[in-house]
Amino acid sequence: MSLKNLLDTSTDSSLSGQKWHILRQSIVKHLLSSGNATIAELSAELQSSVPTVTKAVNELLSEAYVVDMGKITNSSGRRPSLYSINPTSAYFLGVNVNRSSMSIGLQNIKNEFVSIELDSSFKLENTPESLQELCNLINSFIEDTSVEKKMIVGVCINLSGRINSMEGFSYNYFFTENRPLAEIISEQLGLPVHLENDTRAMTFGEYREGVVDGEQNIIFLNYSWGVAIGMITDGKLYYGKSGYAGEFGHSTIFNNEIMCQCGKLGCLETEISGWALIDQFKSAIKDGKQSKVTLDEKGVDTQHNAIINGAVNLEDTLCIDLITKQSEQMGRYLSIILNIFNPDLLVIGGDFAQLGDYALLPIQAALKKYSLGLVNRDMKLKKSVLGRRAGVIGACCVIKEKMLSPLMNV
Ligand SMILES: [Zn+2]
Structure with missing residues (x-):
């Protein structure tokens, strides 16, 4: 199941339903930040009883949001199971558009590329045809990967120049006066789309996965x-x-x-x-x-x-x-x-x-x-240190940060 479902607010409006949804989100949030954890660690971190956390983890396991990494030996000699986020529970697509090429990559939720193409031929021009070509290239890249489109949580497209990311407008390339460019591309791809300035995405890529220490x-x-x-x-x-x-x-x-x-x-x-x-x-x-x-x-x-x-x-x-x-x-x-x-x-x-x-x-x-x-x-x-991959890695990091923010703010 795609992690998308867990990002939304709960459909159960009862207080206990809301609390249960937040507990499930909190477990996923903790596993995303810490990498992995045992039931005892989750219970202590989330201040929830061991039986309650066990029930929630079992549910997340059955929905394939979480995976059992096997048993570890702890200081008391017990061998509890270690749980981690399922790397295939969500994917993020990053696209970096240059003047005469584009790079595109699909990362799983653990920031591992399942597919990446650097510097494919693409001529960036301020024409509807060039925009259509960009959408076609992204769609065929998605079709060529082994990942189902519904598992992709969002797409970030980097363009150079003035980008209003909040509103989804681009002012140097593909300027659209009445409708945000992000919305137009989103319609073509059938996925949520975020526009980002290329340098800003590269900066964020270095911060999350590059030279920043x-x-x-x-x-x-x-x-x-x-x-x-x-x-x-x-x-x-x-x-x-x-x-x-x-x-x-x-x-x-x-x-x-x-x-x-x-x-x-x-x-x-x-x-x-x-x-x-x-x-x-x-x-x-x-x-x-x-x-x-x-x-x-x-x-x-x-x-x-x-x-x-x-x-x-x-x-x-x-x-x-x-x-x-x-x-x-x-x-x-x-x-x-x-x-x-x-x-x-x-x-x-x-x-x-x-x-x-x-x-x-x-x-x-x-x-x-x-x-x-x-x-x-x-x-x-x-x-x-990211070199030619800086843009596409940055785009993946930006869209992951944006789409997971409902979880991370729980
Ligand atoms: Zn100038």
């Missing part, structure tokens, strides 16, 4: 084709009033005449981003600089990855020089964020994170130079 105040830098930051304050994602927080890349920093993707002049992205790196590389070649890298003119959205690859795998001097210069500048402007935010941890993620020390060392040196010593000393700097 207990830190509660985090800045995640998505340094890719575009640039944005995700923020976690006191363990919670920060959205801002309408969900547009983190648009670091569109801060007007440079006094140049370069038109940004957003239509303004001199944004940070115009000199520090994947798309700026492509322009800088092309301009250097035009000026007679030599490089081992040749850009594929068909893949405009991924050319920066060829330059990153040139630095990492070919040790190409031009690629390294351009990346070092950008990363130094990135460190300088990140120091503004750090001075204001004073985080425990700064995570460098996105395509540029593949550069390792080529990007991290210049960023670190610039942070030391430009941020306040006390702020910098308080903070750890780490590289994303």
Whole structure:
């Protein structure tokens, strides 16, 4: 049975029916947070008698929400059974949409992927056809997995740009004035759909399943084709009033005449981003600089990855020089964020994170130079560990958190 049924309020309106439903929810909640427990542990934790907890656990076992993991030996020499949440009781689908590809993955309730496809071909365009294609790809992915659709509790779709997650609107891609985009996609998929900004989902993925190790105040830098930051304050994602927080890349920093993707002049992205790196590389070649890298003119959205690859795998001097210069500048402007935010941890993620020390060392040196010593000393700097899977893992974590919140708030 899908865990969906347990998330809803009880259909039994009597006081005893309500109490029983809450006890069942509390057992599942405890097993989700602790991993596993014995009847005695559940009884102590939930302050409910052993016979009552035993009855509830047996019911949850018969409905396949819970599984018996076998007997353990405890200090008194008894061998009680250990219970855990059934990994197949609920699934969560995460979709990360890029400009020329999409990644999709289905996780069970224990955060294990049962199926994942990274960087499948998909052209993100602001057209109804592109939206239909996205829905078709998600539906065929679901059909190809061994999991029944009714077992999927929800879907999170990451898009770049301005997303109002609360209301389900996207403003940069597939803008729909009268009806939330989340609702339109939900109708196509026959599943609850949540929209999320891609950087914010990546941030949450690193927090739940990535490089974060207990830190509660985090800045995640998505340094890719575009640039944005995700923020976690006191363990919670920060959205801002309408969900547009983190648009670091569109801060007007440079006094140049370069038109940004957003239509303004001199944004940070115009000199520090994947798309700026492509322009800088092309301009250097035009000026007679030599490089081992040749850009594929068909893949405009991924050319920066060829330059990153040139630095990492070919040790190409031009690629390294351009990346070092950008990363130094990135460190300088990140120091503004750090001075204001004073985080425990700064995570460098996105395509540029593949550069390792080529990007991290210049960023670190610039942070030391430009941020306040006390702020910098308080903070750890780490590289994303989720890499290309950050978006899809983040999307799964976001939808799991959202859909299980009725349980976790019991
Ligand atoms: Zn801009």
